[in-house]
Amino acid sequence: MSPALFDDLETPSALVDIDRMVANLDRMAAYAAAHDLALRPHVKTHKTPELALEQLRRGAAGLTCATALEAEVMAEVAGDLLVAYPPVDPRRIERLLALEAGVRLTVGLDSPEALRDLARAAARAGRTVGVLVELDAGMRRVGVPDPDAAVALAREAATSPGVEYRGIMFYPGHIRDRVEMQDAALAALSDRLGLFLDALGRAGLAPRVVSGGSTPAGWASHRIEGMTEIRPGTYIFNDRTTAAVGACAWDDCAYSVLATVVSTAVPGQAVVDAGAKALAREEIRGVDAPGLGALLDRPDVVLKTMSEEHGILDLSGTTWKPRVGERVRIVPNHVCVSVNLHDTLWGVRGEDVVTSWDVAARGH
Amino acid sequence: MSPALFDDLETPSALVDIDRMVANLDRMAAYAAAHDLALRPHVKTHKTPELALEQLRRGAAGLTCATALEAEVMAEVAGDLLVAYPPVDPRRIERLLALEAGVRLTVGLDSPEALRDLARAAARAGRTVGVLVELDAGMRRVGVPDPDAAVALAREAATSPGVEYRGIMFYPGHIRDRVEMQDAALAALSDRLGLFLDALGRAGLAPRVVSGGSTPAGWASHRIEGMTEIRPGTYIFNDRTTAAVGACAWDDCAYSVLATVVSTAVPGQAVVDAGAKALAREEIRGVDAPGLGALLDRPDVVLKTMSEEHGILDLSGTTWKPRVGERVRIVPNHVCVSVNLHDTLWGVRGEDVVTSWDVAARGH
Numbered sequence: 001m002s003p004a005l006f007d008d009l010e011t012p013s014a015l016v017d018i019d020r021m022v023a024n025l026d027r028m029a030a031y032a033a034a035h036d037l038a039l040r041p042h043v044k045t046h047k048t049p050e051l052a053l054e055q056l057r058r059g060a061a062g063l064t065c066a067t068a069l070e071a072e073v074m075a076e077v078a079g080d081l082l083v084a085y086p087p088v089d090p091r092r093i094e095r096l097l098a099l100e101a102g103v104r105l106t107v108g109l110d111s112p113e114a115l116r117d118l119a120r121a122a123a124r125a126g127r128t129v130g131v132l133v134e135l136d137a138g139m140r141r142v143g144v145p146d147p148d149a150a151v152a153l154a155r156e157a158a159t160s161p162g163v164e165y166r167g168i169m170f171y172p173g174h175i176r177d178r179v180e181m182q183d184a185a186l187a188a189l190s191d192r193l194g195l196f197l198d199a200l201g202r203a204g205l206a207p208r209v210v211s212g213g214s215t216p217a218g219w220a221s222h223r224i225e226g227m228t229e230i231r232p233g234t235y236i237f238n239d240r241t242t243a244a245v246g247a248c249a250w251d252d253c254a255y256s257v258l259a260t261v262v263s264t265a266v267p268g269q270a271v272v273d274a275g276a277k278a279l280a281r282e283e284i285r286g287v288d289a290p291g292l293g294a295l296l297d298r299p300d301v302v303l304k305t306m307s308e309e310h311g312i313l314d315l316s317g318t319t320w321k322p323r324v325g326e327r328v329r330i331v332p333n334h335v336c337v338s339v340n341l342h343d344t345l346w347g348v349r350g351e352d353v354v355t356s357w358d359v360a361a362r363g364h
Numbered sequence: 365m366s367p368a369l370f371d372d373l374e375t376p377s378a379l380v381d382i383d384r385m386v387a388n389l390d391r392m393a394a395y396a397a398a399h400d401l402a403l404r405p406h407v408k409t410h411k412t413p414e415l416a417l418e419q420l421r422r423g424a425a426g427l428t429c430a431t432a433l434e435a436e437v438m439a440e441v442a443g444d445l446l447v448a449y450p451p452v453d454p455r456r457i458e459r460l461l462a463l464e465a466g467v468r469l470t471v472g473l474d475s476p477e478a479l480r481d482l483a484r485a486a487a488r489a490g491r492t493v494g495v496l497v498e499l500d501a502g503m504r505r506v507g508v509p510d511p512d513a514a515v516a517l518a519r520e521a522a523t524s525p526g527v528e529y530r531g532i533m534f535y536p537g538h539i540r541d542r543v544e545m546q547d548a549a550l551a552a553l554s555d556r557l558g559l560f561l562d563a564l565g566r567a568g569l570a571p572r573v574v575s576g577g578s579t580p581a582g583w584a585s586h587r588i589e590g591m592t593e594i595r596p597g598t599y600i601f602n603d604r605t606t607a608a609v610g611a612c613a614w615d616d617c618a619y620s621v622l623a624t625v626v627s628t629a630v631p632g633q634a635v636v637d638a639g640a641k642a643l644a645r646e647e648i649r650g651v652d653a654p655g656l657g658a659l660l661d662r663p664d665v666v667l668k669t670m671s672e673e674h675g676i677l678d679l680s681g682t683t684w685k686p687r688v689g690e691r692v693r694i695v696p697n698h699v700c701v702s703v704n705l706h707d708t709l710w711g712v713r714g715e716d717v718v719t720s721w722d723v724a725a726r727g728h
Contacts, residue, residue: 010432010455012728044672066673068374085673086626088637088689091374110629113688134629141674142627142635149629173671262450263506265474265498265513271506273452276701278728281645307537308408308700309430309449310505324477325452336672337640341704343727363707364376364642 006327006351011260012278014342015329016357018349020254021236022054028218028235029058035222040064040082040211042233045336047361048345049077051236062104064231065361068095071105073361080104082132082211084169084231086114086142093118097125106130106209108169110144115156115163123162130166131157132211135196137170137189147199154205167209167228168196172217176286179246182220189217190224197226216247239335241282244289256296256329257338258346259311261322270313270322274330275306280337289333296329303330370691370715375624376642378706379693380721382713384618385600386418392582392599393422399586404428404446404575406597409700411725412709413441415600426468428595432459437725439463446496446575447471448533448595450478450506457482461489470494470573472533474508479520479527487526494530495521496575499560501534501553511563518569531573531592532560536581540650543610546584553581554588561590580611603699605646608653620660620693621702622710623675625686634677634686638694639670644701653697660693667694 032039038061043052052063052074062080065071071081072095079102087093087107099105107129109115115131122129133153136143144150150168158165170193175185193210200206213221213230215238221230234241237255238248259274279293291302293311304314311330313322322328332338339345340362347355396403402425407416416427416438426444429435435445436459443466451457451471463469471493473479479495486493497517500507508514514532522529534557539549557574564570577585577594579602585594598605601619602612623638643657655666657675668678675694677686686692696702703709704726711719 010728011453085637086635086688088626089375089624092624110627111688114626117689136630140630140633141671141676142629144629145631260453260456262452262478263474265506265508266500266504267509269504271450273449276644276646277704280640281701282640307505308704312505324450324475325481337645340641340672364374 004353006258006348006353009258009346009353011258011327012274013258014339014345015256015258015348016237016345017254018347018354020252024235024238024252024254025054025058028232029060031219032230033059037221037227038229040229040231041236042066042084042231043070043074043361045233045236046339046345047073047359048357049073049360050357053077055236061229064233067361067364068092069364070361071096071099075099075103081106082231083107086110087118088114090117090121093121097121097127101127104130106132106166108132108134110134110142110153112153112156115153115160119160119162121162127162129163131163132167132169132209133157135168135170137172137192137212139171139174141171141173143170147196150196151199151203151205154200155203158205165205167207167211168200169209169211172212172214175214175217176245178287179216179219182217186217186220186223193224193226215242216245219247234335237335240289240294240331240333241284244284244287250299253296253331255335255339256331259328259330261324261326261328264322264324268315269304270315272311272313272328272330273309275308275310277308278338278341279303279306279311279330279332280334280341281306282332282334282337284333293330293332296331368717370622370717373622373710373717375622375691376638377622378703378709379620379622379712380601380709381618382711382718384616388599388602388616388618389418389422392596393424395583396594397423401585401591402593404593404595405600406430406448406595407434407438407725409597409600410703410709411437411723412721413437413724414721417441419600425593428597431725431728432456433728434725435460435463439467444468445470446595450474451482452478454481454485457485461485461491465491468494470496470530472496472498474498474506474517476517476520479517479524483524483526485526491526493527495527496531496533496573497521499532499534501536501556501576503535503538505535505537507534511560514560515563515567515569518564519567522569529569531571531575532564533575536576536578539578539581540609542651543580543583546581550584550587557588557590579606580609583611598699601699604653604658604695604697605648608648608651614663617660617695619699619703620695623692623694625688625690625692628686628688632680633668634679636675636677636692636694637673639672639674641672642702642705643670643675643694643696644698644705645670646696646698646701648697657694657696660695
């Protein structure tokens with residue numbers, strides 16, 4: 001840690017406001033505890049073992065990973081990992097089975113092919129891997145589409161050597177309304193989940209784990225009958241999308257990209273040195289929030305477009321007149337894909353840079 | 365180099381078809397030579413010194429960089445670098461001035477602030493840095509907007525110690541039509557450039573270097589009066605956008621991401637393990653080409669959406685029935701932002717993996 005002030009950092013750099021992050025971590029931990037839900041944070045957002053440790057210290061039951069590398073990196077700080085991603089491919093299975101024997105490993109999957117390959121390899125490795133049957137809760141991305149398929153897969157998991165049936169999981173990524181408009185979507189999700197739970201119960205396969213919850217829908221998990229666990233990721237930092245749907249306040253955004261104004265030559269706009277290779281291009285869907293990011297201290301100043309190394313700030317609605325060389329902090333629409341573009345996160349308090357972390361699980 | 369076949373690679377992995385790449389390199393080198401244009405490839409696309417060397421071996425006059433890291437990495441293979449990005453910020457200037465003294469360095473800029481900071485630092489360092497005045501050719505991103513501003517900046521560059529006025533540059537990123545529809549845009553560009561050239565000539569500041577040219581517009585550079593140099597980047601690999609605008613054939617796409625089908629649970633689609641963190645999310649603007657990427661061997665099978673680690677293939681228009689575990693190769697819409705997500709490029713011939721390169725200038 002040599003740099004001590006923003007002025008010492010190059011741009012673009014990824015900043016984490018430590019006090020805001022701590023408040024975000026505490027808030028979700030308190031929510032989960034209050035509703036008796038296991039909290040299993042998804043590490044895809046930060047990919048940083050030191051930050052996973054902060055989640056575990058606050059009572060997280062374990063961690064959620066998407067990639068083999070995330071699992072390998074997080075196995076150094078956590079004894080209980082869920083890989084919430086179909087473990088298809090012999091090389092992926094091999095890496096997961098090579099995790100230290102003390103790690104309690106569970107994977108989510110939605111096909112007999114994935115289950116059989118995993119079970120065979122686990123049995124051969126003398127290991128027992130937990131299985132959550134993933135179901136499609138309405139997002140239409142992955143997950144078995146109906147209760148019969150869930151029962152069939154759960155039964156096969158329950159009776160195959162090498163694996164252990166532990167329950168079900170889903171990802172409610174289709175719930176993109178503002179939080180106060182989510183009642184109908186949550187009721188539909190509850191109803192749909194109920195059909196799966198009934199069918200599994202009748203088959204003698206009642207799930208011990210019922211795992212769900214993105215960050216925006218996570219806060220409503222207590223309203224969904226039967227859930228035992230949530231896997232929010234974004235909540236540690238939040239982002240412009242989380243704020244736009246009302247799942248956090250703007251001042252809860254803990255992550256920003258420090259950038260320098262490099263050009264004001266074209267009237268009505270200012271160009272900063274953070275574009276798609278520092279912020280990532282992601283539009284906000286579901287609610288009306290145009291633009292690709294906004295200034296932390298001036299959320300009305302929006303990135304109207306970007307290219308690889310250029311972000312274009314729209315100055316049409318502000319009296320602010322940025323100078324060439326001035327520094328700004330930008331909150332991206334989607335923090336997870338922005339963090340993934342950086343090798344280092346700088347922990348800041350006010351304008352002091354107090355620590356840094358390697359994004360150790362970036363890449364594949 | 366241990367892996368020898370696709371089957372040995374993990375997914376997602378970034379593949380480069382070497383024979384196609386070589387043909388792409390040869391074609392652009394021949395175009396530049398035929399029209400007496402200096403070719404200064406932009407390394408942002410590959411960020412890989414070994415591939416820059418292939419460009420230099422084919423007669424490239426030097427390289428174009430955007431970031432200080434790209435310049436540092438490329439200084440090891442090239443003696444002539446253009447940093448086509450405003451060198452604003454003391455730390456960025458410091459890194460550029462620290463490049464080996466033998467490197468002939470030129471920067472593009474569009475403001476007196478950027479020019480003065482650079483000139484002062486260069487003079488202090490006992491170095492002379494070339495300057496290209498960047499002008500806005502119609503894209504409205506960066507660049508001085510009118511000939512008077514160009515003359516003023518060129519004059520200041522010509523008379524400041526530490527810097528040397530070398531010419532002008534522009535980036536025609538606003539030309540997004542299909543190539544056969546670009547006549548009007550090219551004529552407008554030619555007219556606009558003519559105004560700048562006339563004004564600079566009258567002021568005794570006729571540019572020695574007139575540098576322009578993206579990949580799609582690059583092929584039309586001989587139709588723009590006064591150009592001396594082109595800076596295409598994408599042409600080494602091409603991508604779905606380049607093919608969609610007709611600036612290459614589909615079979616000229618040399619880059620793809622190897623991915624595994626991980627789920628077919630939701631009817632009508634297949635899910636692969638390459639999403640926004642392997643391909644990058646970028647829509648094609650300017651021409652009608654929906655979707656976020658397409659299969660190399662089945663360009664009619666399009667990625668209809670993606671999340672971080674999931675790409676969703678639309679199967680509604682194909683009789684192909686992918687199996688869980690099957691491998692596919694995906695051509696992204698925009699290759700530069702996809703390469704930037706990978707640490708390694710695998711060089712392939714057919715299904716043989718014959719070499720690999722580190723993406724050494726990835727990051728900041």
